[in-house]
Amino acid sequence: MDRIRRWLAAIGAMIVALLSGCMRAVPSIAPEKVQSQMVSVYLGQKNDDFVQAFLDGAHAYLKQQDAVQLQLLESPEQLSEETDMVVTYEEEASCFASAELLLLEESESSIVALGKEIRQQLLSDLQERGAEVPQIYFLGANEAADWQYALYAEIQENFAQGGESVALQEKIVSGEQATKWLEGHPGELAVVAADAQAALYLRQGAIEAGRQHQICIFSLEYSQEIEQAIRMALIYGALLENPMQMGENIARELQQEAITEPGRMMICRANLDLPEIKMLRALSE
Numbered sequence: 001m002d003r004i005r006r007w008l009a010a011i012g013a014m015i016v017a018l019l020s021g022c023m024r025a026v027p028s029i030a031p032e033k034v035q036s037q038m039v040s041v042y043l044g045q046k047n048d049d050f051v052q053a054f055l056d057g058a059h060a061y062l063k064q065q066d067a068v069q070l071q072l073l074e075s076p077e078q079l080s081e082e083t084d085m086v087v088t089y090e091e092e093a094s095c096f097a098s099a100e101l102l103l104l105e106e107s108e109s110s111i112v113a114l115g116k117e118i119r120q121q122l123l124s125d126l127q128e129r130g131a132e133v134p135q136i137y138f139l140g141a142n143e144a145a146d147w148q149y150a151l152y153a154e155i156q157e158n159f160a161q162g163g164e165s166v167a168l169q170e171k172i173v174s175g176e177q178a179t180k181w182l183e184g185h186p187g188e189l190a191v192v193a194a195d196a197q198a199a200l201y202l203r204q205g206a207i208e209a210g211r212q213h214q215i216c217i218f219s220l221e222y223s224q225e226i227e228q229a230i231r232m233a234l235i236y237g238a239l240l241e242n243p244m245q246m247g248e249n250i251a252r253e254l255q256q257e258a259i260t261e262p263g264r265m266m267i268c269r270a271n272l273d274l275p276e277i278k279m280l281r282a283l284s285e
Contacts, residue, residue, distance in 0.1 A: 036066055039102075039254065040080075042073040042088040042095070050243045050283045057247025068254050087250055090145040102253060104246060105147035110262035114239070115154020117266055118218060122190045123158060125216045125236055131188035134159050139172045139181070140194030141201065148194050148220050155192060172198045178205025188214045196221040196238075203234045222267070224285055230269055237268035240280050 041058075043051050055070065062068055073079060076095035079086065086099045093101055106114065126134045136159040138144070138152045149167075156162050172178050172193075178201040193199035199219035206215040212234055219226050219238040229235035246263035253259070271277050 036069045037084045037254070038069050038071060038080075038082050040071045040073050040078075040083045040086045040099075041250075042076060042086060042092060043104075044089055044092050046243075047283070047285075050241075053243035053283055054247040057244035058251045059247075060244075061248045061251035062255075068251070085254075090147075091142075102250065103145075104250070104263070105145065106151065106262055106264065107249070107259040108150075110259060110264075111147060111151050111154055114262050114264065114266065115151050115157075118151075118192075118237075119155045119157060119159075121237065121266070121268065122155070122216055122218060126188055126190055129188045129214060129216065135185070135187070135189040136161055136192065137169050137185070137189065138167070138192050138194065139170055139198050139202065140168050141171060141173055141197040142195055144168055144194035144220075151220070152192055159190070168194065172201045172205075175201050175204035175208065178202045179208045180205075182206060182209045182211060182215065188216075190216040190218065190236075193217060193219045194221070195219070196223040196226050199235055199238070200225055200229070203229050207234070222281075222284055227272070227281065230267070230272060233269065237266055239264040240267045240277065241284055242280055243283055 041055070043054060046054075051072065055072065058070055062070075071080075071083070073086075076092075079096065079099065083099065085102055086096045087102045087104065088096065089104050093103065122136065123134055136156050138156075144152075156164070170181060172181065178198075182202075182205050191202055193202060196219050199217050199221070200223075202215065202217050203212075206212045206217070217229075217235045219235060222238045222240045226235060226238050230237060241264050242262075245261055249259045249261070249263050265277070265280065267277055267281075272281075
């Protein structure tokens with residue numbers, strides 16, 4: 001009996017030794033911590049409600065992900081060395097010469113969609129005004145942004161100028177200059193204004209020339225004065241920014257995901273007082 005016990009003890013010791021030799025400690029593998037990307041946002045002179053709507057749109061899409069941290073700048077001077085990228089408008093880009101920029105432009109797919117919508121509306125309006133050969137021109141008080149040139153290239157298809165090189169035909173910096181420009185361009189025509197100021201100068205020029213019923217003006221920028229001119233049928237329509245969608249689009253770009261909706265909407269007399277448009281107008285005023 002003692003011999004059996006000794007054998008069992010010896011066999012047990014051998015098994016333990018064998019197992020100890022075969023088993024190796026496996027180091028624990030902790031998930032690698034992803035370093036957050038610090039993104040500063042500067043929206044110029046936009047009001048607090050617009051800025052908050054933009055941030056809400058971005059945060060809603062990011063869903064509290066640690067990979068991107070958004071920081072609001074109230075002025076360019078607040079930019080810190082920890083910033084990896086700055087989100088801003090093209091006209092503010094010169095304030096951040098040494099930073100990597102992500103501009104608040106429209107994506108290629110959005111430009112195609114907006115261009116088609118605007119083109120159809122302007123062509124229809126000119127036909128109602130009696131235009132036999134629809135003419136369209138691109139004017140501005142200031143230099144246009146790159147995405148605006150791309151958008152105008154889409155809009156001008158099916159017009160007499162379709163396929164021509166895209167450039168501002170002239171800078172309009174006063175109502176008097178707009179009147180002189182209109183004198184050199186008779187008949188029914190459409191004008192895309194790169195900014196609200198140029199659109200308002202063209203409205204003034206059309207009134208002074210007595211041609212407000214011949215000129216179809218579309219502004220790529222919104223203002224309260226533009227809204228009033230739309231209501232009075234002196235300006236056909238404008239692009240209105242949707243800050244929540246713009247925020248989502250920036251979040252999509254930061255994550256290298258496709259943008260599905262434009263960050264701006266076309267407005268005209270037909271939709272000016274729809275609830276969604278009224279809300280967006282309030283954010284832009």
